[in-house]
Amino acid sequence: xxxxxLDPRVxxxxxxxxxxxxxxxxxxxxxxxxxxxxxxKEGAAYTYVGPVHAPNEDVxxxxxxxxxxxxxxxxxxxxxxxxxxxxxxxTNDGENVYDMMRVEEPAGRSEQPEAYEIFHLKKRGKAHAxxxxxxxxxxxxxxQEARKQYGEKGPIVNVWVVKSKHVLQSAEEDKxxxxxxxxKKYREAIAYRVMDKITKYKxxxxxxxx
Amino acid sequence: xxxxxxVFEATKFDDLQTEDPAKLxxxxxxxARGEKIEPNDWMPxxxxxxxxxxxxxxxxxxxIGALPEGTWITRAPGFRRKMAQMAKVQDExxxxxxxxxxxxxxxxxxxxxxxxxxxxxSKYSNVFNYPAFTWADSxxxxxxxxxxxxxxxxxxxxxxxxxxxxxxxxxxxxxxxHLKYGHDAxxxxxxxxxxQREMIQAALNRWWPPIMTFFGPxxxxxxxxxxxxxxxxxxxxxxxxxxxxxxxxxxxxxxLGLTVPDPNLKKNMETGQWEYTxxxxxxxxxxxxxxxxxxAERLAVRRTAEERGAWVRRALLNPKAxxxxxxx
Numbered sequence: 001x002x003x004x005x006l007d008p009r010v011x012x013x014x015x016x017x018x019x020x021x022x023x024x025x026x027x028x029x030x031x032x033x034x035x036x037x038x039x040x041k042e043g044a045a046y047t048y049v050g051p052v053h054a055p056n057e058d059v060x061x062x063x064x065x066x067x068x069x070x071x072x073x074x075x076x077x078x079x080x081x082x083x084x085x086x087x088x089x090x091t092n093d094g095e096n097v098y099d100m101m102r103v104e105e106p107a108g109r110s111e112q113p114e115a116y117e118i119f120h121l122k123k124r125g126k127a128h129a130x131x132x133x134x135x136x137x138x139x140x141x142x143x144q145e146a147r148k149q150y151g152e153k154g155p156i157v158n159v160w161v162v163k164s165k166h167v168l169q170s171a172e173e174d175k176x177x178x179x180x181x182x183x184k185k186y187r188e189a190i191a192y193r194v195m196d197k198i199t200k201y202k203x204x205x206x207x208x209x210x
Numbered sequence: 211x212x213x214x215x216x217v218f219e220a221t222k223f224d225d226l227q228t229e230d231p232a233k234l235x236x237x238x239x240x241x242a243r244g245e246k247i248e249p250n251d252w253m254p255x256x257x258x259x260x261x262x263x264x265x266x267x268x269x270x271x272x273x274i275g276a277l278p279e280g281t282w283i284t285r286a287p288g289f290r291r292k293m294a295q296m297a298k299v300q301d302e303x304x305x306x307x308x309x310x311x312x313x314x315x316x317x318x319x320x321x322x323x324x325x326x327x328x329x330x331x332s333k334y335s336n337v338f339n340y341p342a343f344t345w346a347d348s349x350x351x352x353x354x355x356x357x358x359x360x361x362x363x364x365x366x367x368x369x370x371x372x373x374x375x376x377x378x379x380x381x382x383x384x385x386x387x388h389l390k391y392g393h394d395a396x397x398x399x400x401x402x403x404x405x406q407r408e409m410i411q412a413a414l415n416r417w418w419p420p421i422m423t424f425f426g427p428x429x430x431x432x433x434x435x436x437x438x439x440x441x442x443x444x445x446x447x448x449x450x451x452x453x454x455x456x457x458x459x460x461x462x463x464x465x466l467g468l469t470v471p472d473p474n475l476k477k478n479m480e481t482g483q484w485e486y487t488x489x490x491x492x493x494x495x496x497x498x499x500x501x502x503x504x505x506a507e508r509l510a511v512r513r514t515a516e517e518r519g520a521w522v523r524r525a526l527l528n529p530k531a532x533x534x535x536x537x538x
Binding site: 003005006007009010013015016017018019020021022024025026027028029030031032033035048049050051052053055056059066067070071072081082083085087089090092093124125127128158160184186187188189191192193194197198200201202205 | 243251297300308319320322341372375377380383384387390391401465500507509513514516523527532533536538
């Protein structure tokens with residue numbers, strides 16, 4: 001016997017009635033992780049919004065756009081593979097991690113300085129925000145540069161460092177992709193006004209809340 | 211939407227004696243100061259286990275909860291309602307993604323969580339094991355199940371784990387539309403034709419018993435529960451959430467001239483507490499353990515979706531890919 005559902009489309013799948021046990025999913029069945037950052041409005045710092053799972057950078061970008069810009073104002077998205085982001089230790093709230101950590105000697109340096117993006121977390125539980133870009137020949141040097149340029153204004157409880165070439169950034173000429181068409185107001189709470197109907201109903205039928 | 215009614219069972223990690231006392235003291239002091247815990251911090255095994263369990267169940271509830279409403283997209287009356295229903299279902303699936311990632315930061319992979327869901331090892335909110343017979347059932351889910359979810363999520367958003375709080379903040383903002391959308395749909399039916407009123411009342415009658423179990427049985431006040439409350443894992447008792455829900459929504463049901471199918475439901479003006487017929491917890495246990503009207507269908511649909519997408523995922527997988535858990 002196959003499964004009968006109230007939904008005819010489910011019934012047509014001819015699924016077995018008994019519960020089947022599956023083999024444990026293979027590692028990476030759900031792909032690698034990427035971290036996504038969004039820009040809420042022009043000029044605002046890019047801020048961490050959360051991870052996505054994706055098979056490559058381009059798909060990660062599309063997933064991040066769908067996941068994190070679908071419902072709220074957004075004018076830009078960056079994604080970077082989690083693996084490419086270097087993380088400092090976390091301090092207590094109110095402290096500055098730049099004052100407390102020992103920057104180690106880099107294992108290797110690039111011949112030419114390259115660009116690194118620096119993200120700061122100001123308070124635990126909040127989101128990392130883009131502090132700026134520095135030029136360096138290693139992650140360690142990038143951290144030292146970041147400390148000089150952006151590290152004075154504490155508290156900073158944690159820093160993320162990632163090479164700019166590892167960040168896929170939405171392009172200026174694609175700005176129109178963030179324009180939400182006004183016909184999607186049905187996704188906003190404000191589009192639903194029920195009080196008039198309720199008031200009219202109560203007047204006509206003398207119902208009360210108690 | 212949310213899988214309320216977490217039953218916090220004792221685990222073998224209950225014994226805090228095995229934890230490093232200095233680290234435990236530092237951890238507790240951080241929470242007492244109102245600071246959030248972030249993924250790389252030291253944390254007791256009990257904290258990690260309970261959070262994984264709770265966030266994972268929440269994620270499963272979002273993804274399974276999208277099924278009863280999802281089946282109504284094609285049959286929703288009118289284009290605008292189809293669009294809105296579709297947007298809501300998409301939100302719920304998106305919430306599952308956010309929550310799976312939050313649980314992953316604690317060390318359980320998405321692959322393990324999906325395997326445990328499909329094999330019935332992990333639970334999801336029991337209400338989704340009940341069928342949505344009519345469009346009115348879908349409306350009651352959109353309004354009252356989401357309302358219950360919001361009560362729960364608003365409390366949990368103030369919890370101590372950073373990644374879960376961040377995900378919940380986003381989820382709560384998106385849920386605001388669901389609640390209004392659901393209320394609007396119910397009001398439309400309740401103030402409509404006699405047939406529409408009859409449909410919405412019948413759906414309410416069907417859904418009331420599961421709704422009353424949504425927040426779970428009364429918590430046994432044990433050392434275990436006290437520890438989880440001190441650590442801000444559990445933010446409110448199941449009964450507190452249920453009382454808050456009744457306070458907020460029973461008047462809104464009554465003002466529409468609808469009745470709640472419980473002759474004992476009333477607010478005791480002296481205690482300020484709602485009194486009600488005790489929900490059937492034996493049925494709750496039976497259904498959550500697999501013997502409900504829709505358990506098999508929900509899991510079969512989820513399993514089939516996973517199986518049918520498997521070849522696409524295999525084809526796209528980069529052979530050099532390496533798993534790293536999400537950062538925050």
